[in-house]
Amino acid sequence: MKIESIKAYHVVQPFVDGPYRMSKGRVADCFDAVIVAITSDSGVTGWGEMAPLGNFYSAAFPAGARAGVPEIAPHLIGQDPRGFAGIGRLMDTVFKGHPYIKSALDMACWDLAARAADMPLVTMLGGRESDMAETYRVVTHGTLDQMAALAKRILSEGCRRLQVKVGGNVHDDIERVTTVASAVPKGTVIFCDANAGWTPYQARQFADATRGIDYTFEQPCTTLDENMSVRRMLDKPMVLDESVTSLGEMLEIHRRGAADGLTLKISRLGGVTQTRLIRDVAVDLGFMITVEDTGGAEIDTAAVAHLSLSTPAERRLHAIAFHEWVTVR
DSSP states (O other): OOEEEEEEEEEEEEBTTSOEEOGGGOEESEEEEEEEEEEETTSOEEEEEEOOSTTTSSSOOHHHHHHHHHHHHHHHTTSOTTOHHHHHHHHHHHSOSOHHHHHHHHHHHHHHHHHHTTOOHHHHTTOOOOSOOOBOEEEOSOOHHHHHHHHHHHHHTTOOEEEEEOOSOHHHHHHHHHHHHHHSOTTOEEEEEOTTOSOHHHHHHHHHHTTTSOOEEEOOSSSHHHHHHHHTTOOSOEEESTTOOSHHHHHHHHHHTOOSEEEEEHHHHTSHHHHHHHHHHHHHHTOEEEEEOSOOSHHHHHHHHHHHHTSOGGGBOOBOOGGGGBSOO
């Protein structure tokens, strides 16, 4: 089987609930997605999707993806889409760095291979470990009343896991989390995600003031050294997200005992191939795992679902359904 054609599409996906707000005034109105269709000489087509969260969240931006895919795609014509490692090495050879640009292409190769084999992707990724994965919803920055109301609405819709955005003014964030925790039933799973927005000093202030609240701390600071300095005094679980950029970084996090869990974002790692590799090694090393991405709609959510359901249930934290965030299908 050989790749015969590659098409790419630009799809703007506005958010259902309006602007998505993070710390330090960062805001996005939509996912700006690139969707890739790869067709083989046997007529089978696989689909992939990649959408950065604005220009500010990670080392990825929509215009870069739109420009990069046409640079890489011609080099893949004639290649066997089932040779995932070889496809990855070829993309790295002809286009240095920028793993997010390669993500949709890699995802489409996996989808094509699974369709050609008439096999669910979850089976190719190691097999289905369970029938359902818990998902979480995000409580973005807003007024105290807005955040409490949003948290209550999320729970009324059947979701039991909240990620509360922090990482701004510490004293305001202490109030935000305290308000949200008070507004939801005891036992609601809460993650406090700073998106690397704090200094260690600020993170320690927050942790000290919120000791009475049951939550998991997610990526308080930028560097591994900074996060380690917070972890040493923390009496709560810590998950790292933005720090997980490669297999090497994941191994360094393990070596230093810097986290209990990891959030693996498909596009940040360059696609399904690397996400699966890092997931499998991390599971063997004892990490708790969340598989998700920077954004997208149904195609990306499907990849997240297959990767999540092929993660051992006892090592799985939760997942996310990005297609529920947006107004277009």
